[in-house]
Amino acid sequence: MSSAAVALFVAGGAPRSAAALRNLTAAIAATGRPEGTFRIELIDVLRDPARALEAGLLATPSLALTAANGRRRWFIGDFDRPELLAGWLADVLDGDPP
Amino acid sequence: MSGGPMPRLPTGIAWFDRLTQGGIPTRRLTVLLGQAGAGKTLLSCQIAATRARLSGAGVVFAALEEPPSDIIRNASGFTWDLAALAGRQFHALDLRPDPDMVFAGDFDLRGMLATLSAKARQTGAELVVFDGLDTVLGWLASPARRSAELTRIGRWLEEEGLSAIITAKAERHGGPVDALGPLEFAVSLVVALEQREESGGTLRALRITKSRGSGHSSSAHPLFVSRHGLEPLMWPGGDPSPASRERVGSGMARFDVLLGGGYLRGSTALLSGPPGTGKSTLAALFTASVCAAGGRAVHIFFDEGPEQAIRNMRSVGIDLAAHRASGALHLIGLQPGRDGPEQLLSEILAAVETQDATALVVDPVSSLMRGGVADLGQSAIRRLVEEARARGMTALLTSLVEVGDDPSTSTLSAVSTIADAWIALGYAERGGERNRTLSIVKARGSAHSNQTRELIMTAEGCTLADVYTAGGTVLLGTARMEREAEERRLEALASLDHQRHLRELQAQLTEAEIRQRQSGLQSEAARAELALLETAEAARRAARADRLLRIATSRSADAPAEGGSEGGSAA
Numbered sequence: 231m232s233s234a235a236v237a238l239f240v241a242g243g244a245p246r247s248a249a250a251l252r253n254l255t256a257a258i259a260a261t262g263r264p265e266g267t268f269r270i271e272l273i274d275v276l277r278d279p280a281r282a283l284e285a286g287l288l289a290t291p292s293l294a295l296t297a298a299n300g301r302r303r304w305f306i307g308d309f310d311r312p313e314l315l316a317g318w319l320a321d322v323l324d325g326d327p328p
Numbered sequence: 329m330s331g332g333p334m335p336r337l338p339t340g341i342a343w344f345d346r347l348t349q350g351g352i353p354t355r356r357l358t359v360l361l362g363q364a365g366a367g368k369t370l371l372s373c374q375i376a377a378t379r380a381r382l383s384g385a386g387v388v389f390a391a392l393e394e395p396p397s398d399i400i401r402n403a404s405g406f407t408w409d410l411a412a413l414a415g416r417q418f419h420a421l422d423l424r425p426d427p428d429m430v431f432a433g434d435f436d437l438r439g440m441l442a443t444l445s446a447k448a449r450q451t452g453a454e455l456v457v458f459d460g461l462d463t464v465l466g467w468l469a470s471p472a473r474r475s476a477e478l479t480r481i482g483r484w485l486e487e488e489g490l491s492a493i494i495t496a497k498a499e500r501h502g503g504p505v506d507a508l509g510p511l512e513f514a515v516s517l518v519v520a521l522e523q524r525e526e527s528g529g530t531l532r533a534l535r536i537t538k539s540r541g542s543g544h545s546s547s548a549h550p551l552f553v554s555r556h557g558l559e560p561l562m563w564p565g566g567d568p569s570p571a572s573r574e575r576v577g578s579g580m581a582r583f584d585v586l587l588g589g590g591y592l593r594g595s596t597a598l599l600s601g602p603p604g605t606g607k608s609t610l611a612a613l614f615t616a617s618v619c620a621a622g623g624r625a626v627h628i629f630f631d632e633g634p635e636q637a638i639r640n641m642r643s644v645g646i647d648l649a650a651h652r653a654s655g656a657l658h659l660i661g662l663q664p665g666r667d668g669p670e671q672l673l674s675e676i677l678a679a680v681e682t683q684d685a686t687a688l689v690v691d692p693v694s695s696l697m698r699g700g701v702a703d704l705g706q707s708a709i710r711r712l713v714e715e716a717r718a719r720g721m722t723a724l725l726t727s728l729v730e731v732g733d734d735p736s737t738s739t740l741s742a743v744s745t746i747a748d749a750w751i752a753l754g755y756a757e758r759g760g761e762r763n764r765t766l767s768i769v770k771a772r773g774s775a776h777s778n779q780t781r782e783l784i785m786t787a788e789g790c791t792l793a794d795v796y797t798a799g800g801t802v803l804l805g806t807a808r809m810e811r812e813a814e815e816r817r818l819e820a821l822a823s824l825d826h827q828r829h830l831r832e833l834q835a836q837l838t839e840a841e842i843r844q845r846q847s848g849l850q851s852e853a854a855r856a857e858l859a860l861l862e863t864a865e866a867a868r869r870a871a872r873a874d875r876l877l878r879i880a881t882s883r884s885a886d887a888p889a890e891g892g893s894e895g896g897s898a899a
Contacts, residue, residue, distance in 0.1 A: 241438035253433075275442035282439055283446035286423055288464060290439035304426050306467070307433030314432060 232298050234322050236268045241290040242276040246308045250291035253309035260316035267323065295322045334516060334541030337455070337491050340378035343560050347534075347549065349542045352493065353516040355485050356540075357478070361498040362521030367532060367551070367558050368495035369399060371521065372457045374557035375493060377408035379455055380417040386453035388444055389420040393460030396420035406557050419451045425463065437464065437477045441484045448490055455491050462496040478514035516540040522548065530668055531704055534560070550707050552670030555678045561670075561707040563714050573773070576687070576722045577621065579613030582792040583766070586781070588774035591749065595772070596713045596723040598693075598743050601753030606764050606783050606790070607726040610753070611689045612641040612648060613790060614724050619651035623686040626658045626679045630695035634659035645789045658683045664695035672696055673708040677715060685721055688712070693725035693743060706742045713746050748772040753783065756805075763805035766792060782808060 238254055240247035251272065258268050275282040275290060285294065293305040295318070303322060309315045336350030345351045352358040352375070360368045376387040391399055399420060403410040410418060423440065444456055458481075465474045485492050498520070512518065518538035524531040532551040550561040575590035584590045591597055591614075599607050615625045627648070629637050637659065638648045651657035660679055662672055673696065680688055690696070690712065697705030709725070716723040725747065727740050744750045749771040755762040764783040768776045782793040782805070793808060 239439055241436070241442065244436075244438070246434060246436065250433075275439055279442040279446035279449075282442035283421075283450075285443075286421065287439035287443045288423060288425060289435040289437055289467070290442075291435060292439055304429045306429055306431050307435045310433040318430070 232323050233267050233269060234298065234319070235271070235294075235296040236319075237271045237273060237285075237294040237296070239273045239275055239282065239285065239287055239290055239292045239294070242274060244290075246291055247274075249308040249310075250293075253312045253315065254293065257309065257312040257315035257319055260312060261320050261323070263320075263323065268319065295319065297322045337379065338382065339375045340382035341374060341557075343563065344375065347536060347560075348517060348519075348539065352491055353540070354491055355489060356491065356516035357482050357485065357514060358491075358493045358517040358519065359515045360493060360495045360519050360521060361537075362495075363523060364497060366521040366523040367553070368497075368521055369394065369459055370403065370553070371519075371558050372459060372493050372495050373399065373403040373410055374406070374408060376418060376455065376457055377403070377406075377410045377413055380413055381408065383454065384417075385455070386417045386419055386448075386451040387455045387457060388447045388451060388453045389418060389457045389459060390423050390440070390444060391420050391459055392423050392425070392463050395424065396422050399459070403557075405555070407555050408557065419447060419453065421447055431467065435467075437480065440464065441481065445484075445488055448488060453490065455493070456485075458492065458494045460496070461494045465496070475514060482514050512538060521551075526704070530670060532558070532670070534558070550704070552673055552708070552711075554674040555681070561673075561704075561711045563711075563718070572720055576623075577617045578610075579615075579617030580610075580790055580792065582781075586768060586777040586779075586792070587749070587771060588776050591722050591724070592773055593722055594717045594720040595748035596716050596725060596746070597749040597751060597771075598725050598727055598740075598747035599751050599753065600727045600729050600740050600744070602729050602755065605753035605755060606766075606785060607728075607753055608637070608691055609641065609644050609646070609785060609790060610751075610783075611691050611724050611726055612637070612646045615657060615687065615689050616641075616646050616648060616651060618687040618722070619654070619656035622656075624656055624658075624683055625651070625687040625689065626660065626676070626683050626685040627689045627691070628676055628679070629659070629661045629691055630664050631692065633661040637661075643787065644785050645787055658685070662695070669696050669705040669708040673711055676712065680715065680719070680721065685719075688716060688721055688723040689726075690723070691726045692728050694727050697742070706746075709743055710746050713748075744769070749774070756780075756782075758805070759807050761805050763808075 236254070236258075238250060240250060254270070258270075261267075273281045275287060281287075285292075289306045291306075291308050293309075293315075294302055295305065296302045301322075303318075305315070305318065334356070335354040336345075336348070336352065337354045338345050338351040360371055362368045373389075376389060379385075380387050389396070389399070394402075400411050400414055400418075414420065421443070423443070447453070448456060465477060468474045468477060481492065481494075484490075494515075515538065517540065518536070520535045520537045522531075522533045522535070532553075533548040534551050535546055535548045537546060551558050552561055553559070572593040572595075574593040575584070575588075576593050577590045578584050578587060599610055601607050612627070615627045618625045627634075627637075632640070634652075638652075641648050648657060648659065652659055658679055660675075662675060664672070667675075676688070676690065679685070693709055693712075696708050712723060712725070715721070725743060727743055729740055750769040752767050752769050754765045754767075756765050764785070765780050766783045767780040768778065784791050784793050
């Protein structure tokens with residue numbers, strides 16, 4: 231079964247951080263994949279700026295999706311349309327990134 | 329904002345710190361605005377490198393547009409040597425956005441600031457450069473969101489104790505680049521860089537369009553790219569150092585006398601004249617004289633190559649090759665058509681610096697003006713004059729005067745006002761021949777001769793001939809020589825005349841003396857004769873008296889009458 235790493239970079243408890251996490255959770259649910267398909271990591275760059283540096287982060291919230299084949303794709307924003315994000319998540323999982 | 333002067337971080341770029349009254353604002357945002365190619369990234373690298381060398385602290389360079397490798401390569405070859413600082417004090421981060429990045433909803437730039445915080449703490453940086461921040465700001469839809477992010481960056485600087493430079497592209501709508509629009513309030517210093525391509529050169533200029541906490545002039549300062557990076561053509565704030573009173577020999581003793589002892593050290597002299605009047609020769613004489621006296625010279629040729637110049641000068645007894653061999657002289661041939669004035673200026677200044685020159689010759693300086701952008705060429709020459717003054721380097725610029733030159737736009741009129749001294753070379757046509765002339769039109773700080781002299785060039789060297797005037801006209805060449813010969817002849821004649829006269833007088837005197845002696849002898853003879861006559865008369869009288877006495881005695885008559893005549897003496 232294929233899986234994908236999902237890293238969400240947020241900056242502290244800003245409203246956009248909460249919105250992004252909420253929208254991500256909704257999108258994952260919308261894919262209908264079994265639990266554990268997406269390995270989610272939440273990174274607060276204010277507490278862990280070294281992770282931001284490591285990623286060369288520009289904006290928050292940012293989502294890095296890494297497919298099983300190692301391909302990584304960046305998504306910037308708070309995902310105000312979770313249905314779009316659900317589609318992208320599925321694509322990454324199927325090895326066909328958008 | 330609190331009152332009082334805003335603390336500044338000196339950049340170590342002397343002219344920039346002078347223009348900005350101290351450098352970039354500490355813990356504030358400085359924006360370098362300009363169109364593509366205006367030199368924003370170059371100036372930001374220049375500030376980063378010079379500041380790093382000045383303070384010993386690090387710089388984080390956020391490369392948002394160009395890859396760091398390109399930035400370091402483009403900034404190589406400058407004196408501040410960015411490549412040597414890379415990884416030590418200059419920490420470039422490749423933050424170019426992934427082109428496949430997908431935007432989905434609202435975001436802010438806190439992620440980028442977190443990245444930079446980490447790097448700054450890791451490296452001990454005091455300065456952050458955001459190169460091409462407009463690319464990232466452009467992701468934000470509204471001006472309000474963009475200014476909010478700039479405000480965020482400003483606050484972040486205060487929190488982190490960092491100062492920052494942002495470079496951003498600006499559109500130019502006819503006028504100068506200065507539009508930061510609603511973003512401007514978040515920024516303490518705005519420097520606008522302008523660049524315009526003209527046939528003949530690139531016009532660059534810098535203006536301070538905003539400087540919080542200090543007064544500033546918004547006038548445009550023309551720039552050029554030298555080995556030190558961007559530099560103003562004119563040193564901001566006037567004369568960099570006072571003029572010297574020291575004199576530097578021109579290479580021609582008689583000319584030095586005319587100049588009041590030679591050229592003033594640190595001054596710039598213009599040597600103008602039509603083709604073949606001896607400009608290059610006089611320039612080379614100066615160069616050789618400086619080198620012979622232990623100085624160091626840079627001699628720029630435009631019309632010919634150094635080898636050709638060496639050959640030409642050898643024919644008038646000037647040995648440039650020897651001075652080049654000793655290292656005292658740096659001969660450079662430049663092509664005027666290939667590069668614009670700012671490029672040529674940059675090469676000349678680089679040569680002056682590396683040679684640590686005490687003298688500079690540009691032959692001819694008109695080549696700096698070639699190509700259409702007269703302003704730029706003139707600024708370049710002005711810069712040379714300033715450089716000479718600042719270094720105490722004596723400069724000699726030659727300028728070709730063509731017949732029919734428009735005096736109002738010619739190099740001559742432009743340069744003659746900038747230069748400290750102006751020596752006009754020319755021809756005088758008279759009696760079917762052309763002779764070289766030299767006259768000093770102006771010489772600041774010198775009591776100089778205004779007379780026109782004849783410049784004589786032979787295989788033995790050059791000199792100035794004395795002036796002969798006849799009926800208000802200076803005599804030159806054959807006319808002068810004729811005049812000289814005539815004077816010599818007249819002199820000889822006069823001398824002969826004198827001697828003849830002297831001899832005549834002596835002869836007369838001798839004659840007179842002889843005559844005197846003769847007459848003396850004559851009078852002696854006469855006196856003797858007279859004495860003889862008197863003696864004879866006395867003798868005769870005595871004889872007569874005696875005879876009369878004897879007659880009277882013999883007649884025994886009357887006593888003889890004294891002196892009485894014969895016959896009448898008888899009473």
